[in-house]
Each structure stands twice: as C-alpha cells, then as structure tokens.
Amino acid sequence: MTMPNSTAELDRAAHLHPYTDARKLEAEGPRVIDRGDGVFVFDEQGNSYLEGLSGLWSVGVGFNQPRLVEAAAEQMARLPYYHTFAQKTHGPAARLADKLVEMTPEGLTRVFFTSSGSEANDTVVKMLWYFNNARGRPEKKKFISRLGGYHGITIASGSLTGLPWNHTDFDLPAIPVRHVTSPNAWQNARDGESEADFAQRLADELEAVIAEEGAETIAAFIGEPLMGAGGVIVPPEGYWDKVQEICRRHEILIVADEVITGFGRTGNLWGCDTFGIKPDVLVMSKQLTSSYMPLAAIAISDEIYQGIADNSARHGTFGHGFTASGHPVATAVALENIAIIEEQGLVANGAAVGAALQAELRRRFGDHPLVGEVRGTGMIAAVQLCADRSTRRALAPEGKLGGYVFERAHDHGLIIRNIKDAVAFCPPLILSEAQMHDMLDRFALTLDDALDWARAEGLV
Ligand code: PMP
Numbered sequence: 001m002t003m004p005n006s007t008a009e010l011d012r013a014a015h016l017h018p019y020t021d022a023r024k025l026e027a028e029g030p031r032v033i034d035r036g037d038g039v040f041v042f043d044e045q046g047n048s049y050l051e052g053l054s055g056l057w058s059v060g061v062g063f064n065q066p067r068l069v070e071a072a073a074e075q076m077a078r079l080p081y082y083h084t085f086a087q088k089t090h091g092p093a094a095r096l097a098d099k100l101v102e103m104t105p106e107g108l109t110r111v112f113f114t115s116s117g118s119e120a121n122d123t124v125v126k127m128l129w130y131f132n133n134a135r136g137r138p139e140k141k142k143f144i145s146r147l148g149g150y151h152g153i154t155i156a157s158g159s160l161t162g163l164p165w166n167h168t169d170f171d172l173p174a175i176p177v178r179h180v181t182s183p184n185a186w187q188n189a190r191d192g193e194s195e196a197d198f199a200q201r202l203a204d205e206l207e208a209v210i211a212e213e214g215a216e217t218i219a220a221f222i223g224e225p226l227m228g229a230g231g232v233i234v235p236p237e238g239y240w241d242k243v244q245e246i247c248r249r250h251e252i253l254i255v256a257d258e259v260i261t262g263f264g265r266t267g268n269l270w271g272c273d274t275f276g277i278k279p280d281v282l283v284m285s286k287q288l289t290s291s292y293m294p295l296a297a298i299a300i301s302d303e304i305y306q307g308i309a310d311n312s313a314r315h316g317t318f319g320h321g322f323t324a325s326g327h328p329v330a331t332a333v334a335l336e337n338i339a340i341i342e343e344q345g346l347v348a349n350g351a352a353v354g355a356a357l358q359a360e361l362r363r364r365f366g367d368h369p370l371v372g373e374v375r376g377t378g379m380i381a382a383v384q385l386c387a388d389r390s391t392r393r394a395l396a397p398e399g400k401l402g403g404y405v406f407e408r409a410h411d412h413g414l415i416i417r418n419i420k421d422a423v424a425f426c427p428p429l430i431l432s433e434a435q436m437h438d439m440l441d442r443f444a445l446t447l448d449d450a451l452d453w454a455r456a457e458g459l460v
Pocket residue numbers: 056115116117118119121150151152153224228229257258259260285
C-alpha cells in the first residue's frame with residue numbers, strides 16, 4: 001500500500017514520465033529511487049541495487065562523489081549563473097572548452113555547449129546547414145543516419161534517430177535524412193555471411209544511397225562509434241574505415257555521436273579511438289559530468305568553425321544558443337569530473353574491468369539456453385536473449401523475454417536495461433572486478449528465473 005502524499009502517490013497523480021507506459025505507471029506506481037552510494041542506488045524502502053547501467057549510461061564516477069558536490073556548491077556560491085552570449089564568458093566555460101579541445105581527437109578546435117545530447121545534435125544539424133550556406137552550398141543539407149541509431153528526441157535529433165518508437169505518431173522524421181541499415185549482425189547479417197562481407201554490403205548500400213540522393217545534397221553522416229540505445233551494436237571489422245573512405249571521397253562530413261561512448265566507455269578515452277574514426281564533429285554528454293549536471297558539448301573542426309565564424313560576422317551574430325549554454329555550475333562540475341577520471345585512472349580501470357567483464361559475460365552466459373550472443377567492448381555490453389540461437393529466433397512476442405529479465409533483475413538487486421530482447425550492461429567506470437562478478441552473479445540468478453518462467457509458460 002502506498003501512503004497518501006507519498007512520493008509514489010504524488011508522482012502517480014501529477015507526473016508524465018519520459019519513456020514510460022503511462023497506463024502501466026498509473027496501475028503499478030513508480031519505483032522511487034532515493035539515494036546513491038558508489039555503484040549502488042537505494043529505493044525508498046531501503047533496497048539496494050547495483051546500477052548496471054550507470055543511470056542512463058552516464059554516471060561514470062558513481063552516485064556519491066563528494067568532489068562534484070563541492071565543485072557545484074563552490075561555483076553556486078561564487079557565480080551561480082552567467083550566460084555566454086554577446087562576448088561574455090566565465091572561468092568554468094572557458095577552461096572546459098580548452099580542456100575538451102585538448103582531449104578530443106586531433107583537428108577539433110572549438111567547442112559549443114548545450115544542456116542535453118538532443119540539443120547538441122539539433123545544434124549540429126543547424127550548424128552544418130549554416131556552414132554550408134556560408135560556403136555557398138545551400139543544397140548540401142541532408143543527413144545520413146542509421147536504423148537503430150540514437151541521437152535524441154527533439155525535432156531534428158529525433159529525425160536522425162533511427163528507432164520506430166521515436167518516429168511513429170510523432171510525425172518524424174521532419175528533416176531531410178536517409179536511414180541506412182544498422183551494422184547489427186545479429187539482426188541483419190545473412191546466414192553464413194562473414195564480418196568482412198557484411199561490412200562491405202553496408203558500404204555498398206551507403207554508396208548507393210549517396211548516388212541516389214547526390215553527394216552534393218548530403219551534409220553529413222552521423223553515427224555512434226558503437227550504437228548504445230539501439231542495443232549495444234559493435235560494428236563489423238572494417239566498417240568505419242569503409243564508411244569514412246566513402247564519405248571523404250564525396251565530401252560528406254563525419255559526425256561522431258559520443259554521448260554514450262565518450263570518456264572511457266569503450267576501453268579508450270573516445271569511441272573514435274577504439275574504432276579508428278577521425279570525426280569532423282564530436283558530440284559528448286552523459287559522462288562529461290557523470291550526469292551530476294545536465295551538459296553536452298560539440299567539438300568541431302577548424303574548417304567548420306571558420307565557415308560559421310565568417311557567417312556570424314556577415315550577420316553580426318551566430319544566431320543560435322541557449323540560456324544555459326556553458327552553464328557555470330555544469331561546466332565546473334564537468335571540469336572536476338574530468339579531473340577525477342584522470343587522477344583515478346578511470347579510463348584504464350574501465351579498460352581493465354571492462355575486458356574482464358566481456359570475458360566473463362561470454363564464459364558464463366554464452367551457452368545459456370536463452371542467450372543468442374554476447375557483444376560489446378570495454379565497459380559496455382549486451383546479452384542478446386532469444387528462443388533459438390541457431391536460427392536467431394526471438395521468443396515470441398519479441399521483447400517479452402527482455403522485459404521479464406529487466407523486471408526480475410530488481411528482485412536480485414540489479415538494475416539493467418532491456419532494448420527489446422537485448423539486455424544492456426553499462427556499469428560505472430569505478431566498478432571494481434569484485435563488483436563486476438557480483439553484478440554477473442545477480443544477472444545469473446535473474447536469467448535462471450527467466451528460464452524457469454519461460455519453461456513454465458511453455459515458451460521454450
Ligand atoms: N546521442 C546518444 C548516442 C544518446 O545515447 C543519447 C541519449 N541516450 C542522446 C544522443 C540524447 O541525449 P539526451 O537524452 O541528453 O537528449
């Protein structure tokens with residue numbers, strides 16, 4: 001029984017939730033998360049959960065890092081807010097921009113701030129339109145994205161996203177975008193097709209789409225180095241080399257959406273390092289502040305910067321920006337968060353514990369009757385559930401098994417995320433090896449429950 005005026009009751013009566021079945025929430029009420037400690041969070045009843053997804057793929061330094069609290073409080077006391085319009089700035093925004101230029105891959109020379117990944121990708125669309133207009137190429141405006149890709153939910157970023165639930169009944173896409181096939185081998189590789197052949201088929205499709213649309217109409221190709229919200233999709237060997245070669249040849253810019261993959265998630269500082277990508281634009285958020293404050297950043301090449309700068313001079317302003325662009329508290333927290341990542345060697349810890357995580361997931365669950373494949377690299381992985389590994393057949397209806405595992409995991413003190421029947425792991429970068437084993441023990445119990453349930457229901 002929930003008490004009247006309890007958090008759950010207030011929430012149920014007044015709060016429309018993102019990414020939630022509103023009728024199910026009305027019926028069941030929310031799960032109230034109350035506090036955090038390291039890699040654990042606690043609900044109102046005091047139950048603890050190992051946060052296997054770092055919140056939303058984001059809390060790299062864990063859930064009670066006092067240095068971030070101090071950095072925020074100090075900045076709040078000194079200058080809680082100032083903007084960065086009209087030639088104003090402040091210390092945290094300037095220092096963070098400088099730090100990110102130093103940290104990001106070679107060739108990226110300027111940084112623009114927003115508060116969310118969606119705003120950042122909307123900004124990328126507008127920046128590249130503005131840039132191409134400035135350069136006298138007003139027809140070069142289309143984007144190529146991938147089915148299964150996730151780039152946000154605002155009008156432009158939601159258009160770039162390639163997931164059906166973000167488009168259907170939202171009247172998206174609403175900008176000129178072509179979605180090409182996802183590099184998801186579980187879903188899209190043909191029987192007997194090698195990794196190299198799969199990568200080549202995707203490259204051939206990209207060439208064909210560019211030929212159909214006309215390269216002179218295409219501004220950029222956007223992709224996550226490793227797809228996150230689309231199911232943790234590691235591209236086939238050679239994929240990014242081929243995509244980049246094609247795009248360069250056709251003067252199509254490469255936008256790397258590193259909102260999930262940035263700051264050590266894939267075993268290197270950037271997903272671009274892991275997959276050999278040389279981006280013209282790099283978008284980051286989430287682990288930039290460990291989500292203690294909302295912040296995203298876009299790093300751009302000098303070529304793009306010069307085009308935008310020229311056009312801003314022509315118009316007397318770059319007519320784009322947010323009240324919270326470079327917010328002092330958010331940028332101060334980001335600077336401290338990056339200092340912690342560097343001082344505590346969290347990229348290296350993510351690489352080491354991540355390598356062990358990948359090996360253990362495969363060893364412990366690779367042959368489980370409900371598991372089709374295990375994929376991932378570094379501190380991000382997915383276990384693909386299915387009814388029959390040899391035919392890659394889902395247990396019908398698709399997503400039901402994943403949903404069951406998601407729910408049951410709570411009973412074993414584990415929070416994970418299912419994307420249909422793919423169960424994603426993306427634990428905090430501070431995870432120790434012992435905690436990694438603890439996480440997988442909890443998952444093993446969950447999977448045993450799922451097998452009992454599937455057998456009892458006559459599903460397998
Ligand atoms: N890009 C990627 C790769 C993401 O994973 C996300 C969020 N999961 C976004 C963009 C959008 O970020 P936000 O939710 O902050 O708008």
